[in-house]
Amino acid sequence: MSDLDDFKATYFDECSELMNELEEQFAAIEGGERDADRLNAVFRAIHSIKGGAGAFGFSGLVGFAHAYETLLDYVRDGRVEMTDDVVNLCIRANDIVADHINAAQSGEELDADYGQEEKQRFDAIARGQRGGDEDEWSGEIIEEFDIEFTPVRVELAVADDEVAEPIEAPVAAVEPDTFDAPPMPVEPGHWEVRFTPYRQLYSRANDPLLLFRELAVLGEINVRAILTDIPPLSDFEPFGVYCSWEISLFAPDLTEAAIREVFEFVDGDCSIEVVPLGHVVPPAAAPVPAPVAVVQVEKADENLMALTEDEVASAPVRLVAEAPAAPAAAEPVAEEPALSFADLANEISASAPPRPVPVAAPKPAAAPKPAASGEGGEEGGNRSSGVQSIRVDLDKVDRVVNMVSELVITQSMLTQQMDENLRARYTELVRGLEVLAQTTRGLQDSVMAIRAQPVKSVFSRMPRLVRELATKTGKKIKLETIGENTEIDKTVIEQLSDPLTHMIRNSADHGIEDPEKRKARGKSEIGTIRLSAEQAGGNILIIVEDDGNGINRERVLQLARDKGLVAPDITPTDEQIDQLIFAPGFSTADAVSDISGRGVGMDVVLSNIKKIGGSVHVRSWTGKGSRMTLRLPLTLAVLDVMLVKVGESPYVVPLSSIVETMQCSGAIFERVPSGGQVLQVRGEYVQVIDVAQRFGMHSTKAPDDRFVVLCESEGSQKVALVVDDIIGQQQVVIKSLEENFEQVEGIAGGTILGDGNVALIVDVQGLRVHQIHQNAA
Amino acid sequence: MEALSLREDNGDKTAVVGQNTLQLIAFSIGEQTYGVEITTVREIRAWNGATPLPNTRDFVRGVINLRGTIVPIFDLRARFGDGQTSPTKNHVVVVMSVGDKWVGILVDAVSDILTVSREDIHNVPEGNAIDTELLNGIITHDSRMVGLIDLHAVVNGAKLDG
Structure with a gap:
């Protein structure tokens, strides 16, 4: 059970990352970047959330995410236009998804009709595109879900059947079945899909059943499972995929792209072959001579992946037959997979004890091979994309950071203990200490780099805040962010969110003027808040600038005097007045608004920032705007x-x-x-x-x-x-x-x-x- | 019994000796003996100086390093208004947990561990606000009075401007 909890925790971690990603993407989309990449990213994020939710049985989340996903899908293929309305609806939908996730995480139940209104709007928009005759369509899909996602165990059940199968069924009996090409009616709209998942398919939370259901939506479908690769029970890994499928599909105006789209999310976890019927499928029709098969394997792992199930299944068999020839054929291209493949085949033919069914003998040993090289190929793919990462508990990292910090201190203490006298006497010791100093510095830098994160994770929450503020205040506000890839220690970032929120609220509420006022002053109606991050020496500067009214110094001073913060006989400088807004209990809002103005805002900023060893400074230009600068240490340690x-x-x-x-x-x-x-x-x-x-x-x-x-x-x-x-x-x-x-x-x-x-x-x-x-x- | 208004967070740690008894660490300040519940005590150490904290009241003697964390030290004598202790190596710091914080109090000496029955705790006589504020109750041991220190009250009001 704790395993499941672990998975859940990971899922929620991922969800929060995905939600961040969504925020980010929508910030860009809202800014006018409505390209396909962004949409795809959004789609993937929602799909991943939905997939995991299905696995854990969060049906409310699944239902909503699916409706959302459907809409996104339509937007993606151009059936629905990405209007501002749709964008706003999507942003609202993100909130609802987030609420669902939070509810699922805390184990609360949301109202059954929570998000229903948005869901209906998705459906309405989607239906608008489908035409009236299919009115019931979207509803149907949603209903289908509960069924669609509950049966996670179904895969296991299927797998169980599969295990039982090959033991009784001699391979020879199965193989003809797969080679048996289906009747080929040569008319357009008939497609043959070979779907060969790699071993890790299930571990990516993908379920072939769902894919088939989606295919079934496209048209008439006939699915055949190919069970030849299933190893004996002793070699069977319960979470591996040993099955592959042939699907024949019929729909009048079906395109290859539409079919491939269904498999989009298993891309990289399987090989897909989509062939219009009537075109001859070579491997099934004409057996390829063995050496060719070997060369294919050598050339690239991908080729192996691209082989249909039958080819893969048949290749090893032939290899065994021509074992002596195989190594020679492999030599020119001395690549790992080919060699091991051939070696393995050699070994099998040499040492495998004779089995009752001769054809079956090489089979189980060879069967894991395609999957294994599939995995290898996958790894290769990861390598080429450059970034490999592991998830580590932050506590563990913190422990290392703390220990390294203590180490640095001890080292600097040791160095201090070395007076001139000692230095002259123990030169070796001095040299050792110098090396130690260098190494600790390096160690410290590397450890801190582990915990460093781009400020993006905080910045990406701000566009929504500005949007909300603009709506509430009736002002027109635009947020610009600069330097969001600047990296700061994670602990600093965590402390940054509240102060930034307060600062931006303050700018939106007190800084930026109403559109009319701005117009009267000859400024653009749209106020700008600029949020930027940059590194300056050992510090990070986070700057919030606005082009609003600036600080009303007279009012600030008056209020400060009223509250006894400044004695009547003292005339502070302009800068000191500006700084007064950070005094506890200070607020300049004429009316206490529900955005800022409860007088708790800015002193929170100051105390939070001080807590992490930073400082805040504000500068203001009357009528032109103000600038607040947070100076933060690069690291807290x-x-x-x-x-x-x-x-x-x-x-x-x-x-x-x-x-x-x-x-x-x-x-x-x-x-x-x-x-x-x-x-x-x-x-x-x-x-x-x-x-x-x-x-x-x-x-x-x-x-x-x-x-x-x-x-x-x-x-x-x-x-x-x-x-x-x-x-x-x-x-x-x-x-x-x-x-x-x-x-x-x-x-x-x-x-x-x-x-x-x-x-x-x-x-x-x-x-x-x-x-x-x-x-x- | 009612007089012992120990706060929830340290009162509930008394179960060790049984429902009705209480173990105290007794320490002396001048001629007088005081006690704190033994379960709140984390450590007893000799006075080894402290770094003074500016802008605090005189009974805050400063802070010490307790295995990597900074712990404030309160001078109990000064807290009672008897002027600052002039600590020597023989003075003792009793480190205790108050709520979720650790604090040290500077006392002259730790004298004993007392086991007392809850029924033997008397009310602090009304009269002086300082007494009722700083003491939770009074018990008699060896025919001498032992005051039960209210740690929360001792720690409060440490800042100069209250």
Whole structure:
């Protein structure tokens, strides 16, 4: 039973991937890219979801997915036009499919008529194309489903029969049957289909029965199973396919393409031969001499796959007969399959004990061969497509990441322990440590690469959000995404969804103006939100830009004053005002809307982003728009920091935010009226924060012996932190303070140093924001 | 019995000794003895310094590294308003789980393990809000009073601005 649960878990994993894919495809389709590739991708995704759902008996999902699929199929072959209406219906349908999946996953029951309305619309659209006379058609199909998908076990039952069959039936008796070409009425519309599945067909959740049913929809059908390849029970793999089928099909205006389409989803898992009747089928009619068969096998695996069941079945038999000749024939093209094939045949003829039925003797041994080389061919196919992947539990990866992180720390601790004295004495040890350092770095990079994912997975959810927002607000909004292939650590990506949602909501709700207003201002009626991702050094920048109204600073300041966030006698800079929108409980919406404006949005952004060691910055241009920038670490696991001392305590400052460091004795400080200090750096004046003072600690050092760490938090504004000592650079693992305590102002987290002590990570941006609040208090 | 308003999440870990008895770790602060339920205690370790946390109240002594996780240390004496402890190597940190968090409290010494009956737990005398806030109840052991610490209350209100 747990096996089934495992399969289910995998299925749901796949479903969520497929749903992402759907989102992505529809985002493009909505953007006007209505080409066949996209439609096919959508179709495949829905089909896969449906297939799995059928296997697990989620009948509601199957029913809906099928109706959806039918519509897609019509769209694909051009019978239904891809109008905006249809696109919207499809997008709505994706939601319903997602709901069905969620319900199935959590074991809930959806209302029986859930999605019924959409389903009817599918049917209506589909029926519109089929013409009135077949009104009942789509309904019929849907009804058919429950029957169609429940009998997963039927395949097994069929297989069981098959097992029993060959034992009693001597091969000789069966073979004539298959060679026995059906009567050939030479009139158009008669087709002969040879369907030879490879061994793995069932493992791809494909069921020949379904294919036959689909064929039956096309026209009159007559299916014959070919059972010659079924091995004795001892060699029988229960999940392998040993059967192949010949299907004769009649329908007046049937095309080869239509038939092949039915087999689209088993493409690569079987060989299909579609021959119009009346054309002679060579293998059945004229036996091919054995050497030719061998050459075919050598040339390419595909040839073997293309062989009809009969050819494959007959080839080994002949090979055995001409065993001595076979290796010679194989020599010119020294390829694996051919050699092994021939060798095997040799071996069989040499060592196989005589069997009661001579013809049957080579048969069972040879039978697995086509399937085996089929699998080989399949593998080859995978190889050529380049990407091979495995599914690994994220927990396992996380464990490795954590251990590698600790390893990196230990390594950097070891390196620090090597003082000059030791270095001079133990050169070998030093060399070893250097190699260790390199290897750990490499190991860390590779491990992090495993967990890296393109931001696409988050970005792809945004088009729908924008669509919904546009509908709700009555605004016209277009979303542009750039750099969605930028890769970030998975854990960072997971934390990204909420903040991005809030930021885009904010842009749509507060930034972009109504169409009329935009027109009056001489802008295009359609507002644009641009979502982009790029890598900048050790950081990832995620930028949300809009061409709306910008931040209404007067209102923001007014509200901040009302709420006591800013003291009445303080005039913050424009930038500080912009940053105020991230203060807790702050909202500028005139009316609390149901989109944003509950005042919980933007501070969630800030706290979420801070939690993962990032920072947020906003810039606004009145009347022209605003830009919010998230700066995120590439990885959460290891942070490059500068270790400093404040009072007697160790603190670390993320290296990515440090611009430069200098001694206080060489720095030029000036006083400003508020009593604070500013630092003059190359003609620029920078706010100074004495960290010891801010953290309520006593500095025992003379002012001139202290150090300035010039930091650049997000945006252009710099800040100068005054610390007591600079110890050096190192790598640390970020540890959460909140896990056992709570968030502390000015502190972004903690970390454990090589000596086992805890050092706190300075939240550079938090210190600045806090400064405003403190002035207010 | 009613007086023992131990919260759900640590009250339910008492089943070890039986329904009606309770095992406590007793520790001393100055002359006074206090106790916490033994099942909440994770570890007892000697004081080895802590990294101070800025912007917190004086009873937050800082954070320590407990096998890779950061655990805050609360100074129980300071929490009772008696000023900060000046810890030495002989002082002890009792690491406990409070809800889903681990915290350490700094005490002078751990003295004993007590087994008491739930019926012997007395109410904290009304009067001073600090007493009723920080203590869950009082028991008598060797004719001396042992206060049952309410860990949730001790941990709360650690931030400077409440």
